[in-house]
Amino acid sequence: xxxxxxxxxxxxxxxxxxxxxxxxxxxxxxxxxxxxxxxxxxxxxxxxxxxxxxxxxxxxxxxxxxxxxxxxxxxxxxxxxxxxxxxxxxxxxxxxxxxxxxxxxxxxxxxxxxxxxxxxxxxxxxxxxxxxxxxxxxxxxxxxxxxxxxxxxxxxxxxxxxxxxxxxxxxxxxxxxxxxxxxxxxxxxxxxxxxxxx
Amino acid sequence: xxxxxxxxxxxxxxxxxxxxxxxxxxxxxxxxxxxxxxxxxxxxxxxxxxxxxxxxxxxxxxxxxxxxxxxxxxxxxxxxxxxxxxxxxxxxxxxxxxxxxxxxxxxxxxxxxxxxxxxxxxxxxxxxxxxxxxxxxxxxxxxxxxxxxxxxxxxxxxxxxxxxxxxxxxxxxxxxxxxxxxxxxxxxxxxxxxxxxxxxxxxxxxxxxxxxxxxxxxxxxxxxxxxxxxxxxxxxxxxxxxxxxxxxxxxxxxxxxxxxxxxxxxxxxxxxxxxxxxxxxxxxxxxxxxxxxxxxxxxxxxxxxxxxxxxxxxxxxxxxxxxxxxxxxx
Numbered sequence: 001x002x003x004x005x006x007x008x009x010x011x012x013x014x015x016x017x018x019x020x021x022x023x024x025x026x027x028x029x030x031x032x033x034x035x036x037x038x039x040x041x042x043x044x045x046x047x048x049x050x051x052x053x054x055x056x057x058x059x060x061x062x063x064x065x066x067x068x069x070x071x072x073x074x075x076x077x078x079x080x081x082x083x084x085x086x087x088x089x090x091x092x093x094x095x096x097x098x099x100x101x102x103x104x105x106x107x108x109x110x111x112x113x114x115x116x117x118x119x120x121x122x123x124x125x126x127x128x129x130x131x132x133x134x135x136x137x138x139x140x141x142x143x144x145x146x147x148x149x150x151x152x153x154x155x156x157x158x159x160x161x162x163x164x165x166x167x168x169x170x171x172x173x174x175x176x177x178x179x180x181x182x183x184x185x186x187x188x189x190x191x192x193x194x195x196x197x198x
Numbered sequence: 199x200x201x202x203x204x205x206x207x208x209x210x211x212x213x214x215x216x217x218x219x220x221x222x223x224x225x226x227x228x229x230x231x232x233x234x235x236x237x238x239x240x241x242x243x244x245x246x247x248x249x250x251x252x253x254x255x256x257x258x259x260x261x262x263x264x265x266x267x268x269x270x271x272x273x274x275x276x277x278x279x280x281x282x283x284x285x286x287x288x289x290x291x292x293x294x295x296x297x298x299x300x301x302x303x304x305x306x307x308x309x310x311x312x313x314x315x316x317x318x319x320x321x322x323x324x325x326x327x328x329x330x331x332x333x334x335x336x337x338x339x340x341x342x343x344x345x346x347x348x349x350x351x352x353x354x355x356x357x358x359x360x361x362x363x364x365x366x367x368x369x370x371x372x373x374x375x376x377x378x379x380x381x382x383x384x385x386x387x388x389x390x391x392x393x394x395x396x397x398x399x400x401x402x403x404x405x406x407x408x409x410x411x412x413x414x415x416x417x418x419x420x421x422x423x424x425x426x427x428x429x430x431x432x433x434x435x436x437x438x439x440x441x442x443x444x445x446x447x448x449x450x451x452x453x454x455x456x457x458x459x460x461x462x463x464x465x466x467x468x469x470x471x472x473x474x475x476x477x478x479x480x481x482x483x484x485x486x487x488x489x490x491x492x493x494x495x496x497x498x499x500x501x502x503x504x505x506x507x508x509x510x511x512x513x514x515x516x517x518x519x520x521x522x523x524x525x526x527x528x
């Protein structure tokens with residue numbers, strides 16, 4: 001089995017937000033929820049970089065560790081998923097997440113945030129693959145169809161890569177050695193405990 | 199005139215284009231420019247700022263935080279440190295009480311019940327006390343469920359039952375915080391006068407409060423132990439209420455690190471609060487003969503008042519101008 005990861009090549013990202021739009025459309029994400037977003041650092045200054053960020057599907061995921069009802073699980077592809085039937089909307093996963101991935105339908109009226117929603121790596125949830133219930137709660141299950149997450153698939157500059165960690169790391173290394181520079185695999189140290197040596 | 203301007207503009211644009219085309223080609227350095235020379239570096243930013251924040255294009259401003267590795271530290275605190283602190287505080291205090299009960303036993307009324315009663319807490323005081331107490335117990339149990347439910351209760355009742363219970367517990371925790379806070383505010387106001395530490399408390403503490411040993415040091419309406427309970431309720435209640443409302447209204451003027459700190463303070467303060475209140479519950483029920491009536495029916499036996507709150511009894515008797523107003527025991 002593969003160890004699925006995301007990698008955003010910040011030197012290629014042009015902040016077009018197509019990944020954000022693709023995600024929202026493919027998964028029919030409710031209004032107000034952004035499973036993926038683009039953050040621009042040093043906006044308007046020399047050395048500006050944009051990074052597309054969503055759930056990184058961490059190794060030893062902090063969200064899963066702090067969840068008081070243990071609603072998270074990790075698939076054989078190392079994708080971190082959760083059950084909306086078990087989630088109580090306490091918001092602790094957001095405090096633990098280093099990437100701000102968990103989202104809630106309500107901002108927090110008396111703590112009733114509603115069921116947490118986050119990037120599923122286009123891999124659905126605990127319901128049977130391809131079922132109506134799975135789509136309604138978690139969005140598309142492209143992984144079960146043999147496809148990668150749509151955000152990465154339709155990235156126009158191929159900045160956002162999805163796939164097996166070793167494969168995308170190799171692609172990134174080759175890019176860096178060919179063009180002679182690279183600002184690194186953003187978030188990898190925090191999410192997976194090791195960055196890509198280039 | 200307009201036509202002249204248009205012509206000038208066209209010529210200017212053509213010049214501009216020419217410069218743009220020639221410009222880079224005429225510079226021999228272009229091949230050596232490192233586009234990453236001034237680029238932001240992840241590790242550098244993390245070392246300097248602990249968190250990486252930029253700008254986004256969606257209304258949710260907290261999503262502009264790109265990376266906040268301190269989430270892992272908070273995870274460790276919540277899963278390990280807090281469980282140790284709360285476990286030791288609550289179980290340790292409970293064990294102390296059990297040992298104390300086995301060694302010392304209940305504080306008996308030495309002179310026996312006289313049968314004559316004196317009002318100690320009026321209906322309003324008792325109502326506020328029990329409203330706060332009931333809320334406190336439910337808040338305590340539902341709060342402990344968030345910290346200890348997963349390892350202790352979840353394996354016993356299964357995920358579906360545990361989620362159903364935890365969801366109700368969460369709602370109870372959120373909504374009962376309002377009457378609890380009101381209760382703490384009322385307690386703070388109505389019992390403030392009797393709870394200012396003074397000289398009597400020093401002597402009371404020196405004599406072990408009559409709990410350790412069997413002396414009966416003089417005390418006013420509230421002795422030093424009860425004053426401690428008062429201040430723990432007021433200050434502890436304020437701490438859990440303030441941090442609790444921060445957690446209930448997340449990201450209203452707070453950032454991720456403030457939210458994490460609020461949860462840490464809330465957890466530790468609540469654990470110590472619960473541990474201390476175990477002592478209060480013990481002394482009010484099992485630990486002392488004749489004490490529960492004070493908050494139960496609102497009256498205490500005159501002999502009990504004489505032994506435990508002699509100064510208060512003297513004042514009450516003086517105020518009544520009669521020795522004691524007898525309340526018929528029905």
